[in-house]
Amino acid sequence: xxxxxxxxxxxxxxxxxxxxxxxxxxxxxxxxxxxxxxxxxxxxxxxxxxxxxxxxxxxxxxxxxxxxxxxxxxxxxxxxxxxxxxxxxxxxxxxxxxxxxxxxxxxxxxxxxxxxxxxxxxxxxxxxxxxxxxxxxxxxxxxxxxxxxxxxxxxxxxxxxxxxxxxxxxxxxxxxxxxxxxxxxxxxxxxxxxxxxxxxxxxxxxxxxxxxxxxxxxxxxxxxxxxxxxxxxxxxxxxxxxxxxxxxxxxxxxxxxxxxxxxxxxxxxxxxxxxxxxxxxxxxxxxxxxxxxxxxxxxxxxxxxxxxxxxxxxxxxxxxxxxxxxxxxxxxxxxxxxxxxxxxxxxxxxxxxxxxxxxxxxxxxxxxxxxxxxxxxxxxxxxxxxxxxxxxxxxxxxxxxxxxxxxxxxxxxxxxxxxxxxxxxxxxxxxxxx
Amino acid sequence: xxxxxxxxxxxxxxxxxxxxxxxxxxxxxxxxxxxxxxxxxxxxxxxxxxxxxxxxxxxxxxxxxxxxxxxxxxxxxxxxxxxxxxxxxxxxxxxxxxxxxxxxxxxxxxxxxxxxxxxxxxxxxxxxxxxxxxxxxxxxxxxxxxxxxxxxxxxxxxxxxxxxxxxxxxxxxxxxxxxxxxxxxxxxxxxxxxxxxxxxxxxxxxxxxxxxxxxxxxxxxxxxxxxxxxxxxxxxxxxxxxxxxxxxxxxxxxxxxxxxxxxxxxxxxxxxxxxxxxxxxxxxxxxxxxxxxxxxxxxxxxxxxxxxxxxxxxxxxxxxxxxxxxxxxxxxxxxxxxxxxxxxxxxxxxxxxxxxxxxxxxxxxxxxxxxxxxxxxxxxxxxxxxxxxxxxxxxxxxxxxxxxxxxxxxxxxxxxxxxxxxxxxxxxxxxxxx
Numbered sequence: 070x071x072x073x074x075x076x077x078x079x080x081x082x083x084x085x086x087x088x089x090x091x092x093x094x095x096x097x098x099x100x101x102x103x104x105x106x107x108x109x110x111x112x113x114x115x116x117x118x119x120x121x122x123x124x125x126x127x128x129x130x131x132x133x134x135x136x137x138x139x140x141x142x143x144x145x146x147x148x149x150x151x152x153x154x155x156x157x158x159x160x161x162x163x164x165x166x167x168x169x170x171x172x173x174x175x176x177x178x179x180x181x182x183x184x185x186x187x188x189x190x191x192x193x194x195x196x197x198x199x200x201x202x203x204x205x206x207x208x209x210x211x212x213x214x215x216x217x218x219x220x221x222x223x224x225x226x227x228x229x230x231x232x233x234x235x236x237x238x239x240x241x242x243x244x245x246x247x248x249x250x251x252x253x254x255x256x257x258x259x260x261x262x263x264x265x266x267x268x269x270x271x272x273x274x275x276x277x278x279x280x281x282x283x284x285x286x287x288x289x290x291x292x293x294x295x296x297x298x299x300x301x302x303x304x305x306x307x308x309x310x311x312x313x314x315x316x317x318x319x320x321x322x323x324x325x326x327x328x329x330x331x332x333x334x335x336x337x338x339x340x341x342x343x344x345x346x347x348x349x350x351x352x353x354x355x356x357x358x359x360x361x362x363x364x365x366x367x368x369x370x371x372x373x374x375x376x377x378x379x380x381x382x383x384x385x386x387x388x389x390x391x392x393x394x395x396x397x398x399x400x401x402x403x404x405x406x407x408x409x410x411x412x413x414x415x416x417x418x419x420x421x422x423x424x425x426x427x428x429x430x431x432x433x434x435x436x437x438x439x440x441x442x443x444x445x446x447x448x449x450x451x452x453x454x455x456x457x458x459x460x461x462x463x464x465x466x467x468x469x470x471x472x473x474x475x476x477x478x479x480x481x482x483x484x485x486x487x488x489x490x491x492x493x494x495x496x497x498x499x500x501x502x503x
Numbered sequence: 504x505x506x507x508x509x510x511x512x513x514x515x516x517x518x519x520x521x522x523x524x525x526x527x528x529x530x531x532x533x534x535x536x537x538x539x540x541x542x543x544x545x546x547x548x549x550x551x552x553x554x555x556x557x558x559x560x561x562x563x564x565x566x567x568x569x570x571x572x573x574x575x576x577x578x579x580x581x582x583x584x585x586x587x588x589x590x591x592x593x594x595x596x597x598x599x600x601x602x603x604x605x606x607x608x609x610x611x612x613x614x615x616x617x618x619x620x621x622x623x624x625x626x627x628x629x630x631x632x633x634x635x636x637x638x639x640x641x642x643x644x645x646x647x648x649x650x651x652x653x654x655x656x657x658x659x660x661x662x663x664x665x666x667x668x669x670x671x672x673x674x675x676x677x678x679x680x681x682x683x684x685x686x687x688x689x690x691x692x693x694x695x696x697x698x699x700x701x702x703x704x705x706x707x708x709x710x711x712x713x714x715x716x717x718x719x720x721x722x723x724x725x726x727x728x729x730x731x732x733x734x735x736x737x738x739x740x741x742x743x744x745x746x747x748x749x750x751x752x753x754x755x756x757x758x759x760x761x762x763x764x765x766x767x768x769x770x771x772x773x774x775x776x777x778x779x780x781x782x783x784x785x786x787x788x789x790x791x792x793x794x795x796x797x798x799x800x801x802x803x804x805x806x807x808x809x810x811x812x813x814x815x816x817x818x819x820x821x822x823x824x825x826x827x828x829x830x831x832x833x834x835x836x837x838x839x840x841x842x843x844x845x846x847x848x849x850x851x852x853x854x855x856x857x858x859x860x861x862x863x864x865x866x867x868x869x870x871x872x873x874x875x876x877x878x879x880x881x882x883x884x885x886x887x888x889x890x891x892x893x894x895x896x897x898x899x900x901x902x903x904x905x906x907x908x909x910x911x912x913x914x915x916x917x918x919x920x921x922x923x924x925x926x927x928x929x930x931x932x933x934x935x936x937x
Contacts, residue, residue, distance in 0.1 A: 074508050232717045236680045242673030246878065283666045284878065444680065444718065 089219045090145040094296040096211040099307030105174045106341045116203035117461040124453035128193030133220045141216045146183045164345045210457040214266040222269045225449040233444045240442040248411045249284035259428040261306045262292040264436030274436045308348040312459045319462035347371045352472045357495030360390045368394040372402025378472040380417040398425040406430035433503035475501045523653045524579040528730040530645040533741030539608045540775045550637035551895040558887035562627030567654045575650045580617045598779045644891040648700040656703050659883040667878045674876040682845045683718035694863040695740045696726040698870030708870045746893045748787040753896035781805045786906045791929030794824045802828040806836025812906035814851040832859040840864035867937035886937050909935045
């Protein structure tokens with residue numbers, strides 16, 4: 070019996086839009102944690118977020134149709150948190166705690182809508198900016214990146230026939246699974262999906278997370294993607310990002326306040342969260358200066374997420390610091406999340422095993438590794454390094470120095486001012502692939 | 504919109520049988536060519552075919568449910584050539600010739616039905632035999648083997664969850680495609696699918712053939728599977744098999760006639776076919792004795808299919824023989840078809856390139872190579888070496904010596920008698936994997 074469901078076929082062919090973002094929960098969990106804090110402590114602050122494509126060889130506006138991009142951004146703006154999603158956020162246990170989100174915040178969130186965007190095309194590149202209240206613009210980071218990455222995949226795949234696509238996904242699945250097979254050999258591994266923003270597509274991220282769940286079992290501790298966490302009963306994971314110290318530093322009235330900004334963030338955070346959410350992201354203005362100036366209570370926090378130093382050097386630096394401060398690293402947690410793939414995970418795992426608790430947040434190389442998968446190699450399926458960073462707060466320029474100068478953002482003059490204050494020691498340039 | 508087609512779901516769940524064989528054309532083309540000759544010249548001969556599992560470590564009756572096997576064999580017996588199929592056989596061009604099948608043969612074929620079978624279980628093994636007219640029993644070879652192989656795959660896969668199956672096929676596809684990528688580097692390669700009998704499943708064979716078509720283009724010269732040839736507009740390929748000399752030898756009244764049987768087959772064949780169908784299969788009773796005793800006109804035939812000697816030694820032997828007989832090997836064709844995989848294809852290709860025309864008939868390692876594909880290794884997905892061989896003709900025992908003693912069939916006493924007549928020189932034992 071050859072059976073064509075005519076209604077389905079017609080419906081499929083008359084789709085107006087295949088939305089990349091179908092839910093406001095399709096974002097990283099840390100955005101919601103940060104949002105509650107921003108909403109509570111900095112409700113009147115304005116913050117501008119801007120798209121930055123660090124892969125200079127790729128001209129996104131040549132690959133992606135701007136009208137299509139607008140349609141997707143507009144569709145994301147039409148979304149609201151659904152009743153089911155609000156109930157789940159209120160009722161679910163996150164990081165072992167119930168009611169991590171306060172009722173008044175959730176009441177506000179239930180009305181949330183992504184704010185307007187500014188989009189232009191210039192010289193083969195998109196200029197995409199989000200102006201407005203920090204409480205609103207912050208939420209664009211993940212959907213904006215996911216939309217651009219998926220539109221780029223789609224544009225490339227439009228030229229591929231059904232058989233090529235079949236081979237493409239078969240090979241990509243085989244590739245993910247061979248990674249899983251290597252990772253399952255590491256006892257007590259703790260790894261999670263951090264791949265939302267740079268994923269090949271939503272469906273592909275879901276497949277990758279299912280693959281990790283199937284292959285790694287309990288070693289998969291969760292996903293940063295809130296929707297996937299809800300849909301697949303995994304833990305939603307994530308803590309905080311560079312935007313917090315970046316905005317606080319930009320708002321600082323003087324150099325003293327600026328130098329204090331990275332620690333002020335932690336004090337603010339501690340008003341809202343505790344336990345395993347007490348994770349320090351130390352590299353916004355350089356890990357070395359952060360550690361040097363850190364008050365002693367910072368060493369009481371659960372762990373660190375070194376995000377731009379090479380994993381082993383960065384980890385060693387923090388372990389030494391814990392020891393100097395009289396803490397036992399074996400009770401502490403290091404979360405690695407910078408450009409990981411199986412090689413770097415294995416290397417860091419073996420290096421630190423038994424000396425410190427470890428967790429890995431695996432991003433782009435989990436959810437967007439299609440190199441060598443197309444029947445005929447197509448470079449436009451290789452992931453690129455795009456970010457959506459806060460560029461201004463209340464009109465003042467924001468800066469990120471990072472442990473890797475290649476990841477620095479901000480106006481050159483401002484970067485110099487920050488470098489003069491925080492110092493340059495310990496920064497090591499390495500190419501940023503993703 | 505989540506959309507479940509309720510009718511389809513209910514229909515799918517109430518299937519009585521998922522047939523392995525859905526068409527009598529789902530067989531190897533050489534069976535039809537041989538059948539026309541048998542029907543014309545040996546219509547009264549009885550021939551018994553028997554299943555032989557050469558992989559002794561696998562106990563088929565422990566893996567496959569006998570009732571399920573009966574259902575599939577019964578279903579195959581219910582099939583007839585359809586009108587569309589008969590029209591295609593009559594109207595299609597095979598090997599460049601129109602009307603290769605004679606109208607009276609086609610008229611007989613349109614009524615064809617697979618004859619009865621005898622099936623028993625003994626000590627973990629199936630005893631499966633087909634008694635009756637050669638014109639009927641011969642046609643069981645391919646469907647019987649395909650049914651057993653696919654039921655074995657299904658039995659194994661029944662214990663696998665949807666995710667494991669997804670990874671299994673993704674890896675198998677990636678594996679086939681990496682083979683395609685190696686083969687496409689060989690200019691002027693001529694290769695065809697010979698993988699019907701030992702395929703993992705019908706749908707998988709179809710995928711493999713599509714992959715070769717997509718990846719190799721004109722280097723794929725066709726498929727031995729008549730149904731796939733019809734459905735995908737490929738050439739149907741194949742010539743003749745060991746059963747012809749085996750039966751004629753079994754029927755031989757004396758040693759002289761027996762020694763003459765391999766050449767009698769060629770004379771018979773020549774009454775029906777010419778051109779590129781004039782391919783000699785020399786190894787039934789040993790290639791060396793065949794060449795030694797061959798009349799000179801055998802060297803005028805288009806080519807040879809050495810099927811059990813190692814490709815290079817076997818090919819060299821035939822090339823030398825052509826030269827001795829004053830023929831130019833560059834105008835001749837060697838068809839390799841014994842247990843090929845990419846390594847052996849590349850090796851033979853490079854060895855003989857420019858010295859002789861070559862074609863490769865790629866079987867089991869094309870359509871049933873699942874080693875290392877399951878998420879958790881399962882040996883029961885590895886192909887086994889089963890054949891369905893003629894064991895008696897008009898009640899007299901049939902024998903195959905082969906160039907590889909591991910591939911010999913027949914009663915030990917009979918094998919000795921044949922060896923005494925044809926000689927043993929040139930036979931080299933090598934393990935039979937598939």
